[in-house]
Amino acid sequence: MAWISGRTLSPSSGELVFTIGPDAQLPAAQDWVQLWEVCPGIEPIPTGVVLEYTDLVNALAREQDGLTLRLESAVSLVCRPGVPRRVSREGRVPDPSKCQAYRRVVRIEFVSFEVTDNGESVVQTKGCAGVNCDTIAIYLRTRGTNPSRAAVSAALGGDMLRAICWRESTWRQFGANGKPLVNTNSNGTADWGLMQINQATPEQRWNWKANVNRGAALLAEKRTHANAYLSKHPPVTAEMLENETLQRYNGGTYYKWNESTSTWDVAPPNGYVAAIRQLMASKPWSRRVSSRARSMASAR
Numbered sequence: 001m002a003w004i005s006g007r008t009l010s011p012s013s014g015e016l017v018f019t020i021g022p023d024a025q026l027p028a029a030q031d032w033v034q035l036w037e038v039c040p041g042i043e044p045i046p047t048g049v050v051l052e053y054t055d056l057v058n059a060l061a062r063e064q065d066g067l068t069l070r071l072e073s074a075v076s077l078v079c080r081p082g083v084p085r086r087v088s089r090e091g092r093v094p095d096p097s098k099c100q101a102y103r104r105v106v107r108i109e110f111v112s113f114e115v116t117d118n119g120e121s122v123v124q125t126k127g128c129a130g131v132n133c134d135t136i137a138i139y140l141r142t143r144g145t146n147p148s149r150a151a152v153s154a155a156l157g158g159d160m161l162r163a164i165c166w167r168e169s170t171w172r173q174f175g176a177n178g179k180p181l182v183n184t185n186s187n188g189t190a191d192w193g194l195m196q197i198n199q200a201t202p203e204q205r206w207n208w209k210a211n212v213n214r215g216a217a218l219l220a221e222k223r224t225h226a227n228a229y230l231s232k233h234p235p236v237t238a239e240m241l242e243n244e245t246l247q248r249y250n251g252g253t254y255y256k257w258n259e260s261t262s263t264w265d266v267a268p269p270n271g272y273v274a275a276i277r278q279l280m281a282s283k284p285w286s287r288r289v290s291s292r293a294r295s296m297a298s299a300r
Contacts, residue, residue, distance in 0.1 A: 015139035029109035145177030163279035168196040171209035
């Protein structure tokens with residue numbers, strides 16, 4: 001009975017790094033080049049033996065969405081015989097001249113931002129010649145590149161969103177390791193990316209534009225809630241509405257209704273609103289940053 005052995009020809013490191021570009025471009029497709037050798041055991045390779053390959057995508061952290069990757073393969077016969085990597089199941093070293101070697105290329109392409117949280121996954125190929133099989137694997141690392149300040153500024157549009165984003169992440173979607181910027185809260189939830197979106201979707205974690213869009217939508221939702229809250233006891237000034245909106249983005253309320261005086265009392269739970277207003281006035285994002293300062297910020 002024939003036996004089969006597989007190994008990776010390229011990349012020699014055994015892993016592929018897929019990088020999301022600064023303009024939120026999906027990574028370019030890459031090839032996983034395999035070598036499969038089919039050799040006889042005690043008996044010669046049967047005539048018409050069928051080689052079967054199965055590619056499986058497994059996440060190291062959790063199940064990965066099947067639509068995240070597209071796998072396309074092509075197999076070609078290598079003209080020269082391959083050298084067996086190990087002895088046959090029967091304990092004999094096959095004659096290399098009787099082995100058949102096949103070069104197989106699996107093209108791996110990301111088709112969405114539905115990436116595992118930590119960007120680590122593995123693709124396995126199971127190759128079979130009759131009842132004998134072998135399995136090889138390639139590790140995939142997904143990493144992201146932070147957008148330019150100009151791109152972030154344009155996407156944010158106004159100084160209020162710019163200030164919130166600066167306060168939340170200093171305009172970074174990814175940390176120095178290329179993984180999404182994340183902060184875990186005491187209640188077990190997590191905030192992600194430029195706008196520190198709580199319980200963000202995978203796309204909002206890996207696509208900075210989706211993260212900014214969600215932040216802008218969230219701020220609009222908070223403004224609606226703030227207006228409904230303050231309108232219970234009019235009149236409501238523009239400054240009051242803005243303060244209440246900003247506080248609600250961070251959590252809590254800025255004003256408390258005082259029944260005894262029939263007034264809105266300023267009672268913020270923290271200094272978030274004051275910090276945002278200071279940033280709106282100073283606009284630190286408009287300053288030039290040295291390469292050393294950028295390195296220090298990325299390392300945080």
